[in-house]
Amino acid sequence: MLWASLILGALHAMVPLTITATGEILSERGGVVNIGLEGILLISAFTAVIGAEMGGPLAGLLAGVLTGALLGLIHGVIAVFFRGDQTVSGVGLNILALGVVAIGIVDRWGSAGFHRVERAFRVPSLSTPLGPMSPMVIVAVLLAAFTWYLLKYTNLGLKIQACGENPAAADAAGVRVEQVRLFGAVYAGALTGLAGAYLSIDWLATITENLPAGRGFIALATVVFSRLNPWLAVAGGLIFGFFDSLGLIASTSQQLTRIVPYQFIQMMPYVVTLLVVAGVIGRFRAPAASGQPYRRE
């Protein structure tokens, strides 16, 4: 029984990390880095609840995706067309999100900092031998597969990678560098938006002022872990997700919290992230032009 809940918990915790990381992998392959994923997760989690309460869970997911895509577009325009500082823009997104959602929750539901999502507005779960499982687990794996195929076997994927490695050469070969990179930024935003919607109207069934609690940054660590391969983002999501769910389960277990204080159990995903990233990263090489604006001569 414990194993079943642990496996399901790991799968459920994997979803936001893998989906977010998958989008960011495509974006970084094209040369746009977004460290504002945490903020996009938070804002789209919020708009997803509004969407779901107005038009059901599907509308909620759609609201999340659209919000994420819009924020990804803003970041992309700043990074690609204004040749702005991508890290600064990402940090701005994170701070903005904290303000927007804190005010939004009060404004929308009149409760400070917390709103519970009713069952009717949540994504319905599938019944499996282990227990109820969210269909988003399957969606996450499918998205990783799709993104992998897109990057590896399509014309667009080749263009994206060319823009990340050598935008000048891609430009000379007739690739519209700006458009391709903007597509990457919007794709990452849209997927992060879907992950945000999953957090609020599916997995955690609530919206709070700081719902992602660092998962946007753990997703960035997953991107690093994956070495920009979407399949490894699934594996990385499962590793980080396992410790995330272990923390959630362990902190409600009375016997365990008597021995290990729950604060230390909740600390675990962050410690594991550090250890894994420190152990893996040595061999990682980012695309040559990642994070740098491209300026046509």
Add this chain to the structure above:
Amino acid sequence: MDPRPVEQWELETAQRQERRRQLRGTLGSFAEIAVALVIGLGVGAVVMRVAGYDWLLAYEGLVMGSFGDLWAVADTLASATPLILTGLVFGLSARAGYFNIGAQGQMVIGALAAVAVGAHISGPPVVAVTVTFLAAGVAGAIWALPPALLKATRGVHEVISTIMFNWIAHYTALYLVFNLLNDPRSAERSLRVVPEARLGALIPGADMTAAIFVAAGVALGIYWLLWHSPWGYEMRIAGLNPSALRYAGANPLWSVNLTFILAGLAAGIAGASQVIGRPPTYALYGDLSNLGDLGFDGIAVALIGRNHPIGIILAAVFIGALGAGARMMQIMANVPLDMVRIVHGTVIIALAAPEAWSLLGKLLGLNRRRGQSAAAAPAKALPQ
């Protein structure tokens, strides 16, 4: 053919042109910041309008609460105190080429050290206060070291490592405040520091203490270090061109460590300033609410202050004014405190894209002849 010797007047003209170029850079920098602030306040006004608040009344409250009278100014400076320090954390690191967003965690650890030392110390006030500040600074510096080492030895990006250390610090603090450092008389906060280790209010009724001088002193110290010392020279070279640093024979490992240690020191002192330098609690709340997100707000401060110690002091006063005025904004116009975060975030996003303004100008057909507007001038930093 010998090159013609440079005439004195040519040299003077060149120097004059260089000075003018620098001045234009500074003015451009100010213009960019001003535009970003206006955009931030504008977006804030629109959001308040949409949410049904009286934005004009809200901004009136903001101004009154931050600069309305002597007490308001003192509150603004009290809010600015920790922001100067956390702004320096980010600004100093950025000068050396690192995106250190670990101020939050380093500040939390510094505050814990301030409680641990300040609650048990005895001695004359000057000694008690100094020792507590130093203990907090050292604790913050120690907490900043692992990300620096991971960066230098394993290539771990500092954004990821510092965020993880922030969360680890957060949960460590939650544990300690409720256990080892808990006040048996009051479950929801830590032990209070002894009266000798407390800084009193300089103006009765306002929060400002001598901690503001400590913060300003650290800022001036870092200014001196960056521009008048060989270490600072190396740090700035590291930020501008890491490979040049290696060619010059300096040690990059030493450079990254020194940067993070100094940044951690400032962050730790910021934590102490909230424990021993802010009446009336002189302790840490169980939810760490008297630390808030000051570490993250420091990022905004540094970006607005263009990572320059003097700019950071000015920016901290501005963000501090937002913080101090927000309460009056809430009282007068019923606007939630988090409104100022929307202003912060928008200002930073607007600052991320300095080229946007010149591009916008081109689209509108402005400054076609001059080629480059003031805002488009390369203005990464204030000239030294």
